[in-house]
Amino acid sequence: MSALLEVRDLSVVFDGFRAIDGVDFTVREGELRFLIGPNGAGKTTLIDIITGLTRPTTGTVSFDGQSLAGKREHERVRLGIGRTFQTSVVFEELTVLENLDLAASFRRPLLSLLARRNGVSETVQRALETTGLTELAARKAGVLSHGQRQWLEIGMLIAQGPRLLLLDEPVAGMSGDERSRTGELLTSIAKDHTVIVIEHDMEFLRRYASQVTVLHEGKVLMEGSVEEVRADPRVQEVYLGRAREEAAHDVVS
């Protein structure tokens, strides 16, 4: 399998603070990769750089062998990189269906957008079913619960048909039930997509993660399977910091 995403020697400096400091990061086609690390480790910044929201100070990001330097956000989406945000942003004035339809339509020529939506396209139908939002299709996105919004975001991402999905804390603030539904959603998406997920929740990680990259103070601390990462003393030291005793207990049990 070839590398879909290659990040080389990446650094970004905000007012003298090195948020990302010499990161090398490679994700192969078809991988489900989790990105963890304590607050301020640079996880979201790394995603922001990959998607074009933040410009790196040094280093390169290439996608499918093509350098992303100088590409604007929407151009990267057109190459096949999609993302969600920590706090979900859906369009509240539009219905669930319209949100998904908009996400699915960006490849259409601009002039054809002047036509009204005619029925429900197959892509949108599939996104509705995958996320279980079919019943809510005609409702305005503004009335959705927090969990439903996150699913709508993921559904919009699926409707975009990207090759690489970047999910920023998809289960933050969700109830237990919603978490396991999202986890199932994730594993089903990961079957035929390349996915990178930022997640804090160790429990969630243990259940769904395969490969994990640990970031700490802007650097890659280690990469490996969930077991390797959980067994590594450095990870326990930095990532589980304050809750060290609990973590030690957790590893033992």
Place this chain on the structure above:
Amino acid sequence: MTAVLEKKPVQVAPKEPRRWKGAALFAAVAVVALVVMPLVLEPFRLGLLAKYLCYAIVALGIGLAWGQGGMLTLGQGVFFGLGGYAMGMYLKLNDAGGDLPDFMVWSGVEQLPALWAPFRNPVLALAMVVLVPLVVAALLGTLVFRQRVRGAYFAILTQALAAAMVILLVGQQGLTGGTNGLTNFFDFFGNDISAESTQRGLYLTVAIVLGVLYLAAWQLVRSRFGRLLLAVRDGEDRVRFLGYNPATVKTITFTISAVMAGIAGALFVPVVGIISPALLGVVPSLELVVAVAVGGRFALAGAVLGAVVMGYAKTYFSEELPDAWLYLQGALFILVMTLAPKGIVGVAGALRDRFRKEAAA
């Protein structure tokens, strides 16, 4: 992912009756505007209504740009003026025959300025009515929206543009007629411009143009592009991550609104008989934004209604209580923005819902 795709029809609330109602309302308004008004109103009042409908065309553009697209444009007077002057220049040259327009003679201009030459040709002049606002707005939009200038900064920029336009026009006395603008028109495409029949024809033209543009804007709002425009208004940064360039969406919409203002300006000139800097500066531009807010900026009908209502209010109060109008206008704007942000249309909708609830209870 689901292996077998069942083609379940998605439940969408029945929309047919509402669409039918909208079409019926549009037809009713059209009949009133095209048949009843010309019969009922005396020529002077019909002329006033024609003027308000010209403003309503500008308001429709503001409704698109501001209400749907979130671009608060405080300088639509610029495009109104560009269209108006294009028409005025043609009419002046047409009246002058082969000579110079009267005001140029008074200013001591001896040769027709090159800028005026294309406006001898009526077809070219009419094309300019659309093309000049289109090109100016497209250029401005491309520059401004690419740089992600928005919100208050965009509003201030458009207002500054309106102020600059006035200074430019006033400063070039020999070229533009200065403060007086362009006036004293006699002939309008072979008709006496002040004749009752010409004015009635002009009124009907304005009403039809407004109706056609309204339907076009309606289609735009209902289309995928319209959904995208709302999305840009509510979350421009998110739209980028859906693979669209918000700058393109905004530029197109802003340009459409500018072209509408240009067409309105061109119709305004033969209806009112003058185009001058006072008609397109900061104050008239702002007055129209206030009118759109009062009518209801989130609905296209609100924008049109606001322009007509505020036009009548201005005339009424200027006739009865000349000093009160400015204060009333300001107070109305504050009231609408604080208490009824959806304007007259919003208040009407809320009342209708309440009656329905009471009827149901």
